[in-house]
Amino acid sequence: MKQKNSSAGFRSLSTLLHLRTAVIEQRPVLVFMAGELIGSGVIDAIDENVTFDDITEDIVYIKGERYIRNVCAFYYAR
Numbered sequence: 001m002k003q004k005n006s007s008a009g010f011r012s013l014s015t016l017l018h019l020r021t022a023v024i025e026q027r028p029v030l031v032f033m034a035g036e037l038i039g040s041g042v043i044d045a046i047d048e049n050v051t052f053d054d055i056t057e058d059i060v061y062i063k064g065e066r067y068i069r070n071v072c073a074f075y076y077a078r
Helices: 016-025
Strands: 028-033 036-052 055-062 065-068 073-076
Touching (some): 016 036, 016 073, 028 055
Antiparallel strands (some): 028 073, 036 055
């Protein structure tokens, strides 16, 4: 379910270490792309250095959905 929202006021998970910490602590996160809320929940897993057609990305899984780390912005939910 997509909805317009703002990430203002939420603590950013800007590094891989931040995302790993959220996994360990099982804290819910919000996922934004281009300022739009596109997902939320506890991170199930992180696949690092996944290669697609000569492009290497980190993939974050939440509720079975895949989010590319360099395309999306991740924030702790309150």
